[in-house]
Amino acid sequence: MSAPIRTHNLSVRYGREVTLHYPDLNLEAGAALAITGPSGSGKTTLLHVLAGLLRPASGEVAYGNLNLGAVPEAAREAFRRRHMGYVFQDFHLMPGLSALENVELGLRVAGAEQPRARARAALIRLDLGHRLNHRPVHLSTGERQRVAVARAVAHGPGLLLVDEPTAHLDRNRARAALELLLGAAADLDATLIVVTHDPVVAEALPARLDLGAPAPVSRALVST
Numbered sequence: 001m002s003a004p005i006r007t008h009n010l011s012v013r014y015g016r017e018v019t020l021h022y023p024d025l026n027l028e029a030g031a032a033l034a035i036t037g038p039s040g041s042g043k044t045t046l047l048h049v050l051a052g053l054l055r056p057a058s059g060e061v062a063y064g065n066l067n068l069g070a071v072p073e074a075a076r077e078a079f080r081r082r083h084m085g086y087v088f089q090d091f092h093l094m095p096g097l098s099a100l101e102n103v104e105l106g107l108r109v110a111g112a113e114q115p116r117a118r119a120r121a122a123l124i125r126l127d128l129g130h131r132l133n134h135r136p137v138h139l140s141t142g143e144r145q146r147v148a149v150a151r152a153v154a155h156g157p158g159l160l161l162v163d164e165p166t167a168h169l170d171r172n173r174a175r176a177a178l179e180l181l182l183g184a185a186a187d188l189d190a191t192l193i194v195v196t197h198d199p200v201v202a203e204a205l206p207a208r209l210d211l212g213a214p215a216p217v218s219r220a221l222v223s224t
């Protein structure tokens with residue numbers, strides 16, 4: 001289920017010293033947005049707020065008719081598990097589990113049926129059929145990333161949140177990672193939000209929110 005995303009008046013506070021204020025977002029269902037800005041401008045923090053992993057000090061995040069901050073934590077978590085996929089910058093794979101088990105675990109947590117078969121299918125779709133039983137330590141960085149993407153998309157989320165997808169990759173692999181994400185989002189008809197320092201990634205997405213600009217730089221689908 002992909003839904004429009006709207007934020008209003010968002011701010012986040014870390015202790016007394018750091019307060020981050022965000023421009024309002026207004027994304028149509030199925031949009032693709034790059035969040036850019038200098039180090040420390042609050043990109044990852046915004047992704048965490050959009051995922052419901054971090055409570056803002058003020059403001060609202062709404063997915064369609066659901067106001068994420070207004071529902072109890074259990075409902076927020078259930079929504080996150082069913083409808084969101086998150087690819088962390090350093091992947092957050094379980095080191096003791098194989099590629100297949102990592103993706104399967106994500107599906108079990110999401111409450112999906114036939115988690116093993118679906119995990120296998122997701123990995124095969126991402127050309128990892130020959131790495132199903134390898135643990136992360138025995139995979140290349142690009143392969144680990146594909147496992148992380150497979151885990152994020154296998155349950156069919158309507159929203160895919162991705163943090164620095166090309167940070168660890170050379171130019172060719174970065175392009176492949178970008179195509180992988182765009183393809184996965186298109187397959188799912190999902191909204192894609194990507195935090196990135198990489199101009200190639202930012203240019204490939206139709207909408208951009210630049211947190212470092214004096215006033216937010218808006219392209220299609222982002223309103224302030």
Ligand SMILES: Nc1ncnc2c1ncn2[C@@H]1O[C@H](COP(=O)(O)OP(=O)(O)OP(=O)(O)O)[C@@H](O)[C@H]1O
Binds near residue numbers: 040
């Ligand atoms: N858990 C935390 N406790 C205190 N301050 C934090 C915490 N997480 C982030 N910050 C601060 O909030 C600000 C924004 O951090 P954030 O990681 O969101 O920025 P970013 O734009 O993603 O940076 P980078 O590009 O370096 O990853 C920074 O000043 C950072 O030091």
